[in-house]
Amino acid sequence: MHSRNESIAMNRWYCFVIALIGLVVLNSCVSSTSFNVTSSTSIRDDNAYAEIKAIAEQLGNSGDPAAYETLVEKSGVFIKEYPKYRQVDEVYYLLGISLIELNRTEEGIDVFEELIRYYPAADYVEPSLLRLGLAYDKVGEHDKADPLYEKLVNHTKYRGGRSSQIAEQLLTQDRDARTGELANASGSDPSPRPNQFINQPALDFQVTGLRGEPLSLSQYRGQVVLLDFWATWCPPCIAEMPNVKHTYAKYKNQKFEIIGISLDRSTGPLEEYIAREGLAWRQYWDNGSRIASMYNVRAIPSTFLIDGAGIVRQVNLRGSALEMAVAELVRENLEN
Known part of the structure; x- marks a missing residue:
């Protein structure tokens, strides 16, 4: 027979065990509920993203303005509701493209700038930088x-x-001819590539050089000429410049000349670089890319080595x- 003190101790033990079990059950319920809420949210944003992707894929075949409007609406809502979604940047990109396709270009610009x-x-x-x-x-x-x-x-x-x-092709184009069309920017025209000029007469030009002097290719007939298309903003051009300088210094007294065709956007950086590097x-500052267009230059540095006969x-x-x-x-x- 238990004493009164033993009964009290036993009752306290039972109460402790029951309370502990209750806490475990409660914690399990809370965790389960939290998991279900998170899982439900994840399903909703995944479904919304999948719907946007499906509309975008259909647009690739149709270009339907109504579908673009739908994509704009759903993408805008998605960005507001799920700004931390792992692929929200793609939704921004699709929204920006859609707005521009609908000729809502200023709105598209705002979207791309916000993404960046x-x-x-x-x-x-x-x-998005390109778009x-x-x-x-x-x-x-x-x-x-630029x-x-x-x-x-x-x-x-x-x-x-x-x-x-x-982007490099666009920088070589006349800015006034750039209309914002990606098809025109990607170089899909049938103009000859630089290697198709090989063994062909070089195209002559008559321009005014950077120092105000008349400059033409024909005035160098009988000399070996290197046409060098470059710009100060072009890292590969600058990296190659020491080699060009070395070659010029070595052969300049042996009927060898270089004509630099600069695609810089202004003469300031060009003149500064020429003076600094000697x-x-x-x-020639090819403002408007006229000579670059003649030679179908799509990327720089681009060089054309021409013999004494102009080939x-x-x-x-x-x-x-x-x-x-x-x-x-x-x-x-x-020798000739």
Whole structure:
């Protein structure tokens, strides 16, 4: 028979066990409820994203304005409700494109700028930089487009990618001819590629050089000439410049000349670089890209090595290959 104290102790033990079990059950219920809420939210945003993707894929085949309107509406709602969704940058990108397709270009510009500002490390920033530049071209604000293209060309994160390649082509074009159309920017025209100029007569031009002097290709007939298309904003051009300087210094007294065709947007950076680096050969600021268009230059640096008879012999030479080709052509020219 238990004493009274033993009974009290036993009752307290039972109460403790029951309370502990209650806490475990309660915690399990709370955790289960939390999981269900999180899971439900995840399902909703995944479904909304899948719906947006499906509409975008259908638009790739139809281009239906009504579908673009639907995509704009659903993308806008999605961004407000799920700003931390893992692929929200893609939804921003689709929204920006859709607005521009609907000729709501200013709104599209705002969307792309917001994406770049708030999600700078996101995957869709790279194509958005290109699309934003094209949108500025579409409304004639080329001064705002150029820095975006230059960022794609110069930044190590983007350099060499498809957007970077298109941006480089755009920078070589006459700005007034840039209308914001990606098809025109991607180089789908049937114009000859640089290597198709090989063994063909070089196209002559008559312009005024950077120092105000008359400049033409024909005035150098009988000499080996390197046409060098470049710009100060182009890192590969600047990286190649020491090699170009070395080649010029070595062969300039052997009937070898260089004509630099600059695709800079203004003469300020060009003149500053020429003075700082001591570039001694003739330079032409190709404002409007007239000569670049003649030679169908789509990327820089781009070079055309022309013999004494005015025939293009090689194109796009760099590094040691440039000096070797110049040496061979200079020797051939002097022997003739």
